[in-house]
Amino acid sequence: MPPLAQRREQVDDYRFHDVHPSVRFGTASDRYGGWLGQIYPEDEYADRISTRNRTLGGESFTERRVPIESVRHYFRHFDVLEIDFTFYRPLHDENDEPSNTRFVLSSYADHAPSGAQFLVKAPQMYFARTLRRGGEYVDNPDFVDREAYLRRFQEPLLDVLGDRLAGVIFQQEYQRVSDSPSPEANVETLDGFFRDLTDATQPHLELRSEHLLTPTYFDWLAERGLGHVFSHWTWLPPIRQQWELCDHRLTAHDGQVVARLLTPRDVKYADAYKQAYPFDRPVAAITETEQAQNMVLDATALAYRAAAQNALLNVICNNRAWGNAPALAQTIAHRILDEEERRAAD
Numbered sequence: 650m651p652p653l654a655q656r657r658e659q660v661d662d663y664r665f666h667d668v669h670p671s672v673r674f675g676t677a678s679d680r681y682g683g684w685l686g687q688i689y690p691e692d693e694y695a696d697r698i699s700t701r702n703r704t705l706g707g708e709s710f711t712e713r714r715v716p717i718e719s720v721r722h723y724f725r726h727f728d729v730l731e732i733d734f735t736f737y738r739p740l741h742d743e744n745d746e747p748s749n750t751r752f753v754l755s756s757y758a759d760h761a762p763s764g765a766q767f768l769v770k771a772p773q774m775y776f777a778r779t780l781r782r783g784g785e786y787v788d789n790p791d792f793v794d795r796e797a798y799l800r801r802f803q804e805p806l807l808d809v810l811g812d813r814l815a816g817v818i819f820q821q822e823y824q825r826v827s828d829s830p831s832p833e834a835n836v837e838t839l840d841g842f843f844r845d846l847t848d849a850t851q852p853h854l855e856l857r858s859e860h861l862l863t864p865t866y867f868d869w870l871a872e873r874g875l876g877h878v879f880s881h882w883t884w885l886p887p888i889r890q891q892w893e894l895c896d897h898r899l900t901a902h903d904g905q906v907v908a909r910l911l912t913p914r915d916v917k918y919a920d921a922y923k924q925a926y927p928f929d930r931p932v933a934a935i936t937e938t939e940q941a942q943n944m945v946l947d948a949t950a951l952a953y954r955a956a957a958q959n960a961l962l963n964v965i966c967n968n969r970a971w972g973n974a975p976a977l978a979q980t981i982a983h984r985i986l987d988e989e990e991r992r993a994a995d
Contacts, residue, residue: 675729682713683929874902932972
């Protein structure tokens with residue numbers, strides 16, 4: 650690793666490759682126009698911005714986006730990228746024809762450097778118990794359809810990314826206790842789907858229902874070599890509490906860990922989005938809260954817990970958790986370097 654002072658200079662320039670040998674930094678999605686002059690050079694992309702409109706909570710927002718080819722600049726700063734557009738649609742359609750999702754992912758693969766690493770979200774259609782349709786939540790007929798998942802997603806995913814695939818994130822929706830199975834029944838249902846998946850990919854599971862995070866569940870993760878996603882998200886307990894719930898175990902077969910820093914706790918998606926928009930700087934109303942500072946400390950502590958177990962931590966930062974994802978990565982990186990300096994002085 651470079652000397653500490655050099656690593657600090659790199660972090661000041663939003664370059665996170667050499668912060669710590671047991672940590673990789675990345676972000677949830679990447680093409681934000683608010684990152685111009687920070688991650689993306691303005692002279693190359695300022696006049697190549699596209700826009701898309703979103704409506705959340707009755708308000709309209711215009712998102713500015715740089716082109717996909719900007720991923721080559723992204724990886725000059727980060728080690729890993731979380732791809733989330735695959736959450737909404739698999740790579741092949743029901744007739745086994747490539748979907749637009751595959752074409753977009755292939756474009757990322759074409760423009761990214763050969764050493765790039767991707768964490769890719771699995772389509773919700775294979776891991777959500779219910780889906781929102783017509784303003785209501787209905788049972789999902791494709792839930793844990795293993796054959797369709799392999800054929801329409803995992804096999805083409807490996808074809809596109811190959812060894813640049815760092816892992817697959819399975820994100821499940823929040824479920825009320827009254828609407829969900831027992832923790833034991835949940836494990837039984839999931840076991841048939843995830844059996845032997847680690848032979849080809851590394852799954853990381855993010856269950857968003859605290860009552861399902863039981864010793865039975867974590868024992869099953871360890872037995873199958875499946876990773877637990879340490880998620881800082883609206884209705885989940887803090888990362889430090891998740892560390893206690895999993896009995897201090899890092900369970901992924903390949904020795905990697907994923908921490909997703911997504912939203913402030915107890916803040917709904919739309920409210921977090923509004924507060925962070927337009928994602929071009931840290932937002933004091935978020936960053937100066939006690940829970941945000943604890944999030945930084947928890948991510949830092951998790952880095953050293955990963956190192957103690959010879960694991961590799963992927964810290965995935967989201968704009969909504971801080972106002973600006975690169976600035977959140979910068980804050981955590983400096984906190985890790987502060988700890989490195991303290992340990993060197995002891």
